[in-house]
Amino acid sequence: MPNDVPVPANLRDLNVRTAWNDAGGAARARELFTTSFGGVPEGVWAAPGRVNIVGEHTDYNGGLALPIALPHRTFVAVSPRTDRVLRLVSSVADGVVEVDLDAVGPAGTPAEVRGWPSYVAGVGWALEQAGLASALPGLDVAVVSCVPTGSGLSSSAALECSVAVAWDELAGLGLAGRAAAPSDPGRSRLVEACVRAENDIAGAPTGGMDQAASLRARAGHALLLDCRDGGAEHVPFDLAASGLELLVIDTRAEHSHAGGEYGQRRATCEAAVRLLAAPDLRAVADATRAGQTSLEDVLPRLADDEQRRRVRHVVTEIDRVRALVHLLRDESDDRLRGRSLDEAGRLLNASHDSLREDYEVSSPELDLAVETARRTGAHGARMTGGGFGGSAIALVDDDAVETVIRAVDDAFDGAGLRAPGFLRAVASPPAGRVG
The missing domain is CATH 3.30.70.890 (GHMP kinase, C-terminal domain)
Structure with a gap:
């Protein structure tokens, strides 16, 4: 795949995971989309995993946390549909999964969505529940990622947030604004939707730090996050x-x-x-x-x-x-x-x-x-x-x-x-x- 960041020669015998840059990640996502659905996607969106420098288990206690966004990102190639169906494919799962947006319900109910598709379907459900969208279009979504899963680096939030900014643009919600202005209130609303997707649809009782870092971080800075009121401050963090x-x-x-x-x-x-x-x-x-x-x-x-x-x-x-x-x-x-x-x-x-x-x-x-x-x-x-x-x-x-x-x-x-x-x-x- 083009434009990947190489592993340093002295560490190639070890499991050092370098990030894909945007061109390499987008190319992977487009290839999976075309292979799975035919044609080319409307666009590719990406969201980072996060690592928390300090402030653990404080988010759901109204506390403070200090995460950074990682260079390791989840990429989604997406096209809108004319119906209310999600067709989802991942490079690490078998086959295409279909979800009816009109039949999505909370975890533990007959309408629950099982497995990784719940993190995608949950975002749409939460946006509509919050009144941020009346009837979102269905999507074809191809997912690739270099955020390790099960590693505590917020691979689930990276998936939610990449889909959230894609849906935001494709449905004309106008919440994400410019990436250069991540403290925009619209991004805070997207954070809230992604947290609700993870809590209610995926059934994971997390706080909001992961999604805030993925949607509101800034390059070269740590995000001082006030988990009580959602306030954020960008603190310079240039270790180099x-x-x-x-x-x-x-x-x-x-x-x-x-x-x-x-x-x-x-x-x-x-x-x-x-x-x-x-x-x-x-x-x-x-x-x-x-x-x-x-x-x-x-x-x-x-x-x-x-x-x-x-x-x-x-x-x-x-x-x-x-x-x-x-x-x-x-x-x-x-x-x-x-x-x-x-x-x-x-x-x-x-x-x-x-x-x-x-x-x-x-x-x-x-x-x-x-x-x-x-x-x-x-x-x-x-x-x-x-x-x-x-x-x-x-x-x-x-x-x-x-x-x-x-x-x-x-x-x-x-x-x-x-x-x-x-x-x-x-x-x-x-x-x-x-x-």
């Missing part, structure tokens, strides 16, 4: 200027947000909020930060040790987001170095330790990746995403990336685990048309 890289380690231990463990964590937090008579755990974090209360006062009011540990994680994680953003803002020359770099690494490490011990969402594979990265030169490392598998991130000097990659690969081999995958993360643009 500091001689650093953000290495993503895909443990290949697959996870699913539709699983019960994720929902249990959310339910525990909601029960704690009711006991505390607070609007959300963000309110608790804000009150402790303002000196109006403290965790020592709050935690004894909860029902049991499980609630206390879950709340402690969320409150301290929101503080870690604030602390890292303060470091990034304070670097007038856009460089992390010296004490600020040490503190950034400490915040990443503390996040993982809290996720492992208080929130209990890590896994042996994630712990091995994090511990090995720390031991072999990473300034800080943590799991990223919802947990129970998926990926870890490591903040690494650019001249130490190969050393860390090989050490983690050797550690997994020594433990008898599947070989991990690696991505080199660069803060990238949001969803939009690419062809």
